[in-house]
Amino acid sequence: MPARISQLDLLRGIAILGIPFMNMVSFSMPMAAYLNPKAYLADGPLNDLIFIFLHIFADQKFMGLFAMLFGAGIVLLAEKRLHQQKSAAKIHYSRNFWLLVIGLLHAIYIWEGDILTVYALVAMVLYIFRGLRGSWLITLGTLSLMGAVLVSNYTGVVLSGLSGEAKYIVSDIFAPDTAQIQREVAAYTGGFWELVNHRFAAEDSDADMEANIVMLFFSLSFILKIAAMILIGMGLYKVGILRGEASFKTYKKMAVVATPIGLILTALGLVWNYSNDWNINHYFLYGDAFNLVGATFTSIGYVGLACLWYQSNTHLWIKNKIQQVGRMAFTNYLAQSLIGVFIFYGFGMGLYGALTRVEVVGVCIGLVLFQLAYSDLWLKVFRMGPLEWFWRALTYLKLPPILRAKSLQTAGRGA
Numbered sequence: 161m162p163a164r165i166s167q168l169d170l171l172r173g174i175a176i177l178g179i180p181f182m183n184m185v186s187f188s189m190p191m192a193a194y195l196n197p198k199a200y201l202a203d204g205p206l207n208d209l210i211f212i213f214l215h216i217f218a219d220q221k222f223m224g225l226f227a228m229l230f231g232a233g234i235v236l237l238a239e240k241r242l243h244q245q246k247s248a249a250k251i252h253y254s255r256n257f258w259l260l261v262i263g264l265l266h267a268i269y270i271w272e273g274d275i276l277t278v279y280a281l282v283a284m285v286l287y288i289f290r291g292l293r294g295s296w297l298i299t300l301g302t303l304s305l306m307g308a309v310l311v312s313n314y315t316g317v318v319l320s321g322l323s324g325e326a327k328y329i330v331s332d333i334f335a336p337d338t339a340q341i342q343r344e345v346a347a348y349t350g351g352f353w354e355l356v357n358h359r360f361a362a363e364d365s366d367a368d369m370e371a372n373i374v375m376l377f378f379s380l381s382f383i384l385k386i387a388a389m390i391l392i393g394m395g396l397y398k399v400g401i402l403r404g405e406a407s408f409k410t411y412k413k414m415a416v417v418a419t420p421i422g423l424i425l426t427a428l429g430l431v432w433n434y435s436n437d438w439n440i441n442h443y444f445l446y447g448d449a450f451n452l453v454g455a456t457f458t459s460i461g462y463v464g465l466a467c468l469w470y471q472s473n474t475h476l477w478i479k480n481k482i483q484q485v486g487r488m489a490f491t492n493y494l495a496q497s498l499i500g501v502f503i504f505y506g507f508g509m510g511l512y513g514a515l516t517r518v519e520v521v522g523v524c525i526g527l528v529l530f531q532l533a534y535s536d537l538w539l540k541v542f543r544m545g546p547l548e549w550f551w552r553a554l555t556y557l558k559l560p561p562i563l564r565a566k567s568l569q570t571a572g573r574g575a
Contacts, residue, residue: 165236167404167470170479172229172486174466177531178222180496180524181214186273187500188520189513190344192334198438199335201516210517216426217458220451223275224389224459226489230279231286231393232402238290251555252287256280258554262494262547271497272359275386282387289391294398301391305456308384309449315377316445326370333375334440345513349506378444385452389459401463408471414464422458426451484535491545492531499527540564 185194192199197211234252241248256279263276289297319330332340347358396402401410429450436442470479485492502508503523515523538545542562544552549562 165403166483167467168229168232168236168402169483169486170470171225171402171463171466172489173482173484174462174486175222175226175229176485176489176492176496177482177528178218179226179493180500180527181218181521182220182222183273183496184500184520184524184527185214185517187271187497188504188511188515188523190336190341191273192332192336195443196334196438200341200513204516207517210521212430214517214521215430215451216423219426220385220455221422221458221462224385224455225462227279227386227389228393228396228459228463229402230283231390231395232397234283234287234390235290235394235397238287249287253284255551255555256283258551259283262551266494266497268360269356270494270501274497276493278383278386279390282383282390286387286390286394290394292398294395297391297395297398299395301388301395304384304388304391305453308381308388309452311377311381311384312448312452313445315374315381316441316443318374318377319444320441322370322374323367325365325367326374329367329371330374331440333378334443335438341513348504348512349510352507355505355507381448381452385456388456392456392460396460396463401467404467404470406467408468411464411467411471415461415468416464417461418457418464419461422454422456422461425454425457427454429454481532481536484539485531487539488535488545488548490551491547492535494547495531496527499530 182194189200193201197208201207237252237255238248241251259276260280263274263278263280267274267277289300292300319327322330331337332344336344347355393402400406401414429447432450433443433447436447469475504510504512506512535545541564542549543564544560544562549560552560
């Protein structure tokens with residue numbers, strides 16, 4: 161049976177610990193603040209500096225890294241089942257069906273920015289490509305990325321033809337006015353069911369229908385980007401890069417070539433958007449495309465950097481802690497949502513809309529330290545995270561062992 165690949169655990173841990181620096185703004189402020197630094201609490205240079213830094217180094221980068229690792233997991237599971245001479249398709253679709261269910265519950269009742277539903281649906285489609293050579297998978301991923309860019313550009317074209325009322329509705333996700341912000345803050349600082357109803361309030365005017373078309377293209381671009389990263393991840397696993405089988409020279413080339421290309425492209429997108437005063441039409445016509453492509457290069461560059469670090473005989477203590485986070489990636493992803501909800505929503509501490517970007521970064525740093533600590537402590541006793549155990553139990557329809565053998569022996573002696 162293929163052994164666990166500890167390099168993948170390190171990469172997953174880095175991705176999971178980087179994700180809060182993307183997502184926590186969406187928990188703490190109106191969603192528009194994630195896309196547009198001028199949308200909320202825009203006073204002061206620190207707001208822009210923090211936004212620029214996180215946009216260049218974090219936005220879509222850690223999500224892309226995590227999506228690539230998810231793609232690697234698709235091939236890894238298929239190989240494992242083949243080695244066991246068991247059906248791979250049955251477990252793949254069972255696994256992703258339950259991931260879809262958990263993702264939908266997460267999106268409806270915890271955080272609407274859930275990514276699990278997209279991963280599950282895309283994985284159900286992309287599974288048919290698992291047998292292709294790595295180079296073909298990477299090529300398909302590149303084509304999907306090009307599709308994401310074209311759809312993003314077309315979103316800008318559609319936006320330019322919207323009626324005034326429809327444009328106002330769409331502005332809620334990018335440049336809301338005071339009334340829209342007040343409604344958003346009131347919903348997220350209110351009760352649980354008020355928030356759920358707010359998220360899924362349906363409108364059926366002509367303007368709403370127009371706005372929904374824009375949102376459809378916006379979502380399609382995002383889905384194509386996720387599909388691209390999953391395919392690239394499948395390909396990088398097939399060619400040995402995510403297995404840890406590539407040479408030092410290969411990882412170095414990834415790090416020193418892909419990373420700067422990605423960072424420069426993302427920075428050029430920022431220049432475009434700032435020079436156009438964060439106009440929504442300009443953002444979707446060209447501004448978003450820079451980061452769609454740039455973030456892909458940066459994510460690949462991060463793989464190279466992390467693999468070089470993994471191969472070095474340094475910082476073993478912190479690498480081990482990060483690997484423990486990666487081994488509990490599913491648990492830690494959902495834990496970040498629960499912690500974000502507790503800190504910011506009205507049925508928790510109610511800090512939604514109250515913190516600046518600088519203060520939100522402080523929350524992220526605290527969360528990272530917390531997850532490094534509890535992941536390590538948990539895995540000293542248990543084989544896997546609680547949600548990993550629950551997901552596996554649903555997938556295989558049997559309860560897997562969760563206690564480590566040493567813990568079982570200790571419990572037996574105590575009895």
